[in-house]
Amino acid sequence: MFFLYPWFSSNYLKVKDIGIVDVLVAPFRVVPRFTELTFEEICDLFSCAQTIGKVIEREYHATSLTIAIQDGPEAGQTVPHCHVHLIPRKAGDYANNDDIYNDIDKSSKIDNEERQPRSLEEMTKEAEFLRQFFNNS
Numbered sequence: 001m002f003f004l005y006p007w008f009s010s011n012y013l014k015v016k017d018i019g020i021v022d023v024l025v026a027p028f029r030v031v032p033r034f035t036e037l038t039f040e041e042i043c044d045l046f047s048c049a050q051t052i053g054k055v056i057e058r059e060y061h062a063t064s065l066t067i068a069i070q071d072g073p074e075a076g077q078t079v080p081h082c083h084v085h086l087i088p089r090k091a092g093d094y095a096n097n098d099d100i101y102n103d104i105d106k107s108s109k110i111d112n113e114e115r116q117p118r119s120l121e122e123m124t125k126e127a128e129f130l131r132q133f134f135n136n137s
Contacts, residue, residue, distance in 0.1 A: 021056055021126065022104075025049045026083035034071045034082050049084050055133045062088030066100050076105045 025048050027041045037045065053065050066087040070077040085104055094100055 021060060021088060023052055023056060023086040024083045025052060025086065026081055030081045032072070032077070032080035032082060034069055037082060045084060049086055051134070052130075053086050055130065056086060056088050059130070059133065060088040062090050064089040066104075068101070068104055070104070 025045060027037055027045055029037075029041065031037060034042075049067060053067065056062070057065055066085065066089055068085040068087075069075075069082065071082065087100065087104075089100070
């Protein structure tokens, strides 16, 4: 479900998110590693991440964001397409703050059965909610 239309990057909501919302931002061009992105793609990727981050932090009443890239298999990457996770955070949402990285790792696995997939209707509603905050002309 897309809600912001930049030049070089796409954004979508995870089917099995780990928190309030887990937005992924990825370049349109499929490359497995961050180091393979062009300068323009990097600028667009992080500009998009910043723009979306401001909105989801405000609209989900968060006080911080976890911004993460799992760059390569040894870093926990399970899908060979570079992407950035944006997860709004609140005080006390994890007893141990760094436990979120375990959840990111678990949720990235395609066959993870611990999290129930959200319905297309749920994701459409959320994307429509977020889309209203962006100028997509």
